[in-house]
Amino acid sequence: MSGFKMTRGLFIVTCIAGAGLAGCGPASEREPGDEATGTAQQGLTEGAPLTAHDASCLSMQDQNTWSTYASYMTPVGPALGLSAVLKDLNRVGPMLTATTHPPAVGYKGGFRWNDGDMGTTEWIPQALTAGVSGTANVAIASWHYAPTTSPEKGVRISVADISDMSLSAVNYRHILLVRPTSSGNFTVVPEHGGGLAWVGNYLYMADTSDGVRVFDLTQIRAVDTSTTCETAIGHVGSVWCAYGYRYVLPQVSAYVMPSALTTPCRAKFSFLGKDTRGTTPVLLSGEYCNNNDTPCNYDGSASGLGGRLYRWPLDATTSRLVATGGVVKPERAYIMNEPNVQGVAPIMTSTSTTSYWLSSTRYSGALFKVSTSASRTAYLSGSGQWAKMPEGMHATGSGTNLWTVTEGVSGVTNPATGGRVVFFADQASLD
Incomplete structure (x- = not known):
């Protein structure tokens, strides 16, 4: 860090005076098929192949609160873990049918939320991931709290058991995300x-x-659901509250960019994904940009095409980001040449780590198949090829299914025409 601070002025001047997104350090090594690095060699064009990008100036610092935050939660009660929540799912999401599912190439199945969650304006669906807990296949979706006049409730997740999609409904439960602040x-x-x-x-x-x-999914804890707790958070008298939610999932640490990093070296973390195709698993992160309120002007224009996709190496043993002296660096980065990107998933039918699915709200909803070697393939909601307002995605490890969650069109509760859904499609049909 001291080295960066000493040369910060030179770093930033060089970066801005250069070619917009061309990075602040030496060019990164390229994989076969990578295009020219940065915008000095190649202008941004919507639908163009992914452009390799020099991300050598970007880093994150592990806040290293792993043990401290865990100890703070001890007085709240025993750590129950995800398995306990899966035995206590309290909401029912009807399966989508031939007449209620949204149009999507390769559509195979899905579900909608219950009536209250379909219509609420307080919570908006955003991200999606999936995995296995015990013998259960589980989908996890995030929702952000929307009102500006109410106390901030932050983010909740929905844990859904998707083990048997031939049933009439999916059972799920909401859990509030929390950050420990002190002991108890x-x-x-x-x-x-x-x-x-x-x-x-x-x-x-x-x-x-x-x-x-x-x-940490093993650190989920139960809290009080009395009337008092419906409007309170944290330790209240002799109980713990989470705005009426039965369970809380606590933060254990964070990876944070140094405050000295500024645009264009400083990235946005709009969406995430996971890629296990290479020799080292990676966390994927990407930037949402548009041509209105979030243009990413550091690309030299207001086109919204300058969003970048980063690959952060993971330690397969600890499941944490690979850090040297507490500092993590991306192993590779690309300029996506696509606006309004909301989610990413690896194309698991390919062993190449240079191809991805991108979920976008461009054209009111789109799925883009992108790589470093070819222009995109687009599946558009306006052509009946994909759902409206898609957000986060998850690709199954086998390469069979591609899952996504939709934000929902404002005011629409019909899942066939823009209401909130979680569904999966056959990747082979999309390929």
Whole structure:
């Protein structure tokens, strides 16, 4: 860190005076098929192949609160873990049918939320990840709290048992995310919740401005659900509250960008994914950009095409990001050449780590198949090829299914025409 601070002025001047997104350090090594690095060699064009990007100036610091935050939660009660929650699912999401599912190429199945969750304006679905707990296949979706006049409730997740999609409904439960603040106390996590990735026992969540927060699924705890707790958070008298939620999932640490990092070296963490195709598993992170309020002007224009996709190496044993002296660096980065990207998943039918699915709200909803070697393939909601307002995604390890969650069109509760859904499609049909 001291070295960076000493040369910060030179770093930033060089970067801005150069070619917009061309990075602040030496060019990264390329994989076969990578295109030219940065915008000095190749202009940004919507639908163009992924452009390799020099991310050598970007880093995150492990906040290293793993043991401290865990100890703070001890007085709250025993750690129950995800398995306990799966035995206590209290909501029912009807399966989608031939007449209620949204149009999507390769559609195979899915479910909607219950009536209250389909229509609420307080909570908005954002991210999706999936994994296995015991013998259960589980989907986890995030929701961010929308009202500006109410107390901030932060982010909640929905844990859904998707083990048998031939049933009439999926059972699920909401859990509130919290951050420990002191021994026996915690508060909400005031973030957008735009990205999730389930790695080992950890749930990674995108922290838009700062990096990535990490939650431990083995540390889920039950709290009080009395009337008092419906409007309170943390330790209240002799009980612990979470705005009426029965369970809380505590943060254990975070990976945060140094405050000295500025645009364009500083990244946004809008969405997350996980890629296990290479020799080392990686956490994927990406930036949402558009041509209106979030243009990513550091690309030299207001086109919204400058969003970048990063690959962060994971330690397969610890399920944490690979760190040297507490510092983590991306192993590779790309400029996506796509606006309004909301989610990413690896194309698991390919062994190449240079191809991805991108979920986008461009054209009111789209799925893009992208790589470093070819222009995109697009599946558009306006052409009846994909759902409206898609957000986070998850690709099964076998390469069979591609899952996604939709935010929902404002005011629409019909799942066939834009209401909130979780569904999966056959990757072979999309390929």
